[in-house]
Amino acid sequence: MTVVLHELSKTYEATAGAVTALDGVTVQFPESTFTAIMGPSGSGKSTLLHCSAGLExxxxxxxxxDGTVLGELGGDALTRFRRDRIGFVFQDLNLVSSLTAAQNVALPVRLAGRRADDTAVTAALAEVGLADRARHRPHELSGGQQQRVAIARALFARPAVVFADEPTGALDKATSGQVLSLMRRLVDEHGRTIVLVTHDPVAAAVADRVLLLVDGRVTEELTGADAAAVSDRMTMLERSC
Incomplete structure (x- = not known):
């Protein structure tokens, strides 16, 4: 298994008392699979992703x-592990405007004090269909192309898993579809493991399975569901909350 969560809980202290964001979540994200996580607002989706990725x-x-218990790693070791074995793609792309697409892809490696192999950078961009845009800066790329650069950057170190938090939230329908198709191909053709947090049933339906979160607990797992079925189930959940 690439990622295993066992009895995962997260509690925040607030002025009104403790708030439980995650409540004993046990779930696995196997290698070469695409999992979407959905739930009503405040259900714990982003907290689950952040804890799973070692961000908090x-x-x-x-x-x-990938066989490593994150809680057993110290600060520097956890930082190195995240950099080398975990990829991140967010709605806020965090591309550096002054750098080319190739330089943005290589940036995490350069920040780690290592030299990025030019051939590997080109291969990462080719994997997302942007080999011919290597010298372009973000403002010279469309929104979908920028998101694909962010995905290439997340994949560059060949991580065990890529966590994506609403990566299509700021994109139009057509561009969103292109990015989702790319993510699907990365799983099917390249054996990547992707965990996607989304509010969009269309995005969730691209995944192999959909986990539904309510009050910090996984309440249901959908497989083979189309966008309409996912949307109907989410509507029922939201009405019951």
Whole structure:
């Protein structure tokens, strides 16, 4: 298994008392699979992603990525592990405007003090269909092309898993479809593992399965559901909350 969550819980302290964002979540994200996570607002989707990716610690439970228990890593070791074994794609792309597409892809490696192999950078851009845009800066690319550069950057270190938080949220329908098709191909043709947090049933339906979160708990798993079925189930959940 690429990612295993065991009894994962996360509690925040607030003025009105403790708030439980995750409540004993146990789930696996196997290698070469595409999982979407959906749920009503405040259900714990982003917290689940952040804890799974080691961006914030859980209150209890365990996260194992590619055989490594994240809670057993110190600060520097966790930073290195995230950089080398975990990829991130967010709605806010965080591309550096003064750098070319190729330089943006190589940036995490350069920040780590390592030289980025030019051939590998070109291959990463080719994997997302942008080999001919290597010298273009973000303002010279469309929104979908910018998102594909962000995906190439996330894939560059060949991570065990890529976590994506609403990566199509700011894109139009056509461009969103292109990015989702790319993510689907990365799983099917290149064996990538992707975990996607989304509010969009169309995006979720591209995945192999959809996990539904309510009040910090996984309440249901959908497989083989189309966008309409996912949307109907989400509507029922939201009405019951």
């Amino acid at each position: 610690p859980s209150t209890s439970g365990m996260v194992t990525v």
